[in-house]
Amino acid sequence: MRRSTAMIACMAGTAVGLVALTAGPAAASEPHSLYSPSAVVLTVGQGESAATAAVERAVTLTCKPTAGGTHPDAKAACADLERAHGQPALTLNDDSGRVCPRIYAPVTVTADGVWEGRRVSYEQTFANNCVAHSRVSHLFDF
Structure with a gap:
């Protein structure tokens, strides 16, 4: 039981880390707006x-x-x-x-x-x- 809890926590931490790594560059490269300010x-x-x-x-x-x-x-x-x-x-x-x-x-x-x-x-x-x-x-x- 202890081993499966540790394994789930490790997998969840890895998944959160991967999501953070892949979401960061994509969000930074997107334009803020399609319109120039007026x-x-x-x-x-x-x-x-x-x-x-x-x-x-x-x-x-x-x-x-x-x-x-x-x-x-x-x-x-x-x-x-x-x-x-x-x-x-x-x-x-x-x-x-x-x-x-x-x-x-x-x-x-x-x-x-x-x-x-x-x-x-x-x-x-x-x-x-x-x-x-x-x-x-x-x-x-x-």
Whole structure:
């Protein structure tokens, strides 16, 4: 009886050791994700530059593998960035036709993060809130 218990313990220890040895290298060589990271932090603030603007609103946007974050319309914002190849400047509208007052109260929008593994840093200042709303797409509509 004593001999069979010792034999079972030895076999169990050998089996655990073999599993640990074979599982280690396989797990290390597997990729962590099939998608490159795509996540940005978007802000809207009052001021002439990102350095001096008082941030009024800020949201997070994650696009890969699925749209998410705190952005209210993450799916549409991710679609805008996808069409613009991750360049926030290319998501702005030029022909909204909206008439805005000529009041100077600068509004600055920023986008900082990563798009498909590349660093993204963007800043744009508009003359006032009306002009900003006439130019922004879904990306900065929060």
